[in-house]
Amino acid sequence: MTARQPRGPELPTTSLVxxxxxxxxxxxxxxxxxxxxxxxxxxxASRIPGTRPFDLDGDLSDHTAxxxxxxPGPAAFTESMRALGLDDTAGAVVYDGAGVYSSARAWWMLRxxxxxxxxxxxxxxxxWAAAGLPLVAGPAAYDGPRGTFTARPRPGLLADSTEVLGAxxxxxxxxxxxxxxxxxxxxxxxxxxxxxAGHMPGAVNLPFAExxxxxxxMRPPAELRAAFEALTSSPDRLYFSCGSGVTACILxxxxxxxxxxxxxxxxxxxxxxxxPSALPVTSS
Numbered sequence: 001m002t003a004r005q006p007r008g009p010e011l012p013t014t015s016l017v018x019x020x021x022x023x024x025x026x027x028x029x030x031x032x033x034x035x036x037x038x039x040x041x042x043x044x045a046s047r048i049p050g051t052r053p054f055d056l057d058g059d060l061s062d063h064t065a066x067x068x069x070x071x072p073g074p075a076a077f078t079e080s081m082r083a084l085g086l087d088d089t090a091g092a093v094v095y096d097g098a099g100v101y102s103s104a105r106a107w108w109m110l111r112x113x114x115x116x117x118x119x120x121x122x123x124x125x126x127x128w129a130a131a132g133l134p135l136v137a138g139p140a141a142y143d144g145p146r147g148t149f150t151a152r153p154r155p156g157l158l159a160d161s162t163e164v165l166g167a168x169x170x171x172x173x174x175x176x177x178x179x180x181x182x183x184x185x186x187x188x189x190x191x192x193x194x195x196x197a198g199h200m201p202g203a204v205n206l207p208f209a210e211x212x213x214x215x216x217x218m219r220p221p222a223e224l225r226a227a228f229e230a231l232t233s234s235p236d237r238l239y240f241s242c243g244s245g246v247t248a249c250i251l252x253x254x255x256x257x258x259x260x261x262x263x264x265x266x267x268x269x270x271x272x273x274x275x276p277s278a279l280p281v282t283s284s
Contacts, residue, residue: 011091012119035140036106041097043139053140074151081149095121099216104249114152168202174235178242186283195274198283208247211254224258
């Protein structure tokens with residue numbers, strides 16, 4: 001009889017796991033599954049069993065800030081994670097109802113707060129459903145015991161406009177914009193009122209949809225590496241921006257999978273940069 005091969009670690013050791021990996025471990029003690037869906041997918045009609053809500057449209061954004069989806073402070077983030085039963089020793093998988101979309105934001109937030117045992121579910125809820133894996137009705141919820149999570153903010157993973165402005169003039173850095181080509185060029189209106197159209201001088205456009213396959217999975221690491229290298233040389237540090245700091249994290253995930261080690265997300269992104277100010281904007 002052939003011995004059964006070990007299935008590998010019970011908690012995530014990479015930034016991306018597929019539905020087979022999660023299905024094989026669903027219900028494992030210490031493995032928490034979060035639904036980080038936003039917008040129309042928030043509070044969806046079905047979920048992966050045992051899912052807890054990582055509510056980016058709710059308490060997991062700082063609503064006292066003037067910008068959408070602003071990262072909460074360490075104390076507020078700690079409280080939210082403890083309320084969701086996350087322990088410091090646990091692992092987490094995050095998914096969303098759109099595929100790989102806002103789940104990447106949740107992944108980056110956890111990493112920025114010092115929690116590394118977290119992975120994005122490749123293809124998200126659509127891939128799970130397409131594989132015929134079990135679903136339960138109703139939105140994600142949690143009313144179990146509190147966790148022991150403590151935020152330990154990691155410097156450098158979130159950038160502000162001052163740092164990004166410096167990066168635009170730094171030949172050892174590259175700034176990527178995840179918005180559509182039309183918004184980058186300033187030929188399509190911004191969805192948020194009061195923002196200037198165009199892009200940061202020196203930024204390069206890599207729309208987030210281009211790092212995913214047509215069926216919503218992340219592209220293989222070699223293809224992701226080629227996508228970045230086609231737009232820039234070999235920068236020491238990569239910065240990512242988008243409309244409000246959500247899809248920028250998809251590019252951060254892509255860069256992580258491609259092997260780039262030094263990454264930062266501009267938390268305010270275009271919602272911050274494009275407000276009336278002296279920060280430069282171009283459409284050329």
